[in-house]
Amino acid sequence: MLLDIYIIVLLFVFGLVMGSFFTVVGSRVPKGESIVKPRSHCDYCHHELRWYELIPVLSYVIQFGRCSKCHKKLSLIYPLIELLNGFLYSLSYALYGFSYEMIAFMVISSILILVFVSDFEHMIILDEPLIIGSVIILLLKLYYFGFKTFTTSIYSGLIMFVFMLLVKLIGDKVFRRESLGGGDVKLVTFFGFVFGVRLSFVSVVFGSFFAFPYAIYLSLARKDREVPFGPFLILALLIVFIYMDSIKNLLNMFVYGF
Ligand SMILES: [Zn+2]
Secondary structure: OHHHHHHHHHHHHHHHHHHHHHHHHHHHHHHOOOOOOOOOEOOOOOOEOOHHHOOOOHHHHHOOOEOOOOOOEOOOHHHHHHHHHHHHHHHHHHHHOOOHHHHHHHHHHHHHHHHHHHHHHHOOOOHHHHHHHHHHHHHHHHHHHOHHHHHHHHHHHHHHHHHHHHHHHHHHHHHOOOOOOHHHHHHHHHHHHHHOHHHHHHHHHHHHHHHHHHHHHHHHHOOOOOOOOHHHHHHHHHHHHHOHHHHHHHHOOOOOOO
16 A cells, blocks of 8 residues: 555656656657757746756746746646646556556556647647657557557557548548648557557547537637647547446447457
8 A cells, every 4th residue: 555655656756757858848849949959948038947947846836836037927737737647647557556558558648748738739749759659559568468469459550540541531632621630640540559440439539529619619719720639539548548448348349459
């Protein structure tokens, strides 16, 4: 019990640090900026942050959410994202203990955070996290479930890729504009690696369902027709992952699920 709490706290702190790293990657890399330069600074006065101003969440709280130099309000989004990542990392252990599911859940959480930052801010889903995430998931499959599951997962990813590509190509033709981003296609390929075909489809349906109100809001309030679909997709993936067993039962699906 005490060990469990210790591990959960440790994972929380680790999640905060990684979350902080992800916000930097997600907001800078799509703009073609380096992760290390320029050093992190205040957006208003460009005051360069020192190490004690870079501690995830804590610095924000100590400085009452203001820049130490110009005292302008700092965005609350970043500490919230760090907290969310910390929470998800500790949740992974609380839900699954040390297992395939725990690591897979952490990988999905990390991609969730990255996609949130980069797709909402820049309408871009980065390739690198998806590639790294896919490799980790596939290697885990190989290690925990053997070669057969490993190859099935690869096929599933390819099937989802082809399916989404077809949807995109047909959609582009019908609507005469980009219907689905290339990032969304790659993201759903990752779903295939994680889930196999059937649960990937469930996730895509859930994701579209979540995105729908936001799409309506964008088209009404901002006359904006481009919807960042990625965050909703990956959120659906995480939820389907948590309720995987119930959903599988509900669909009365095949015996072993990956
Ligand atoms: Zn400042």
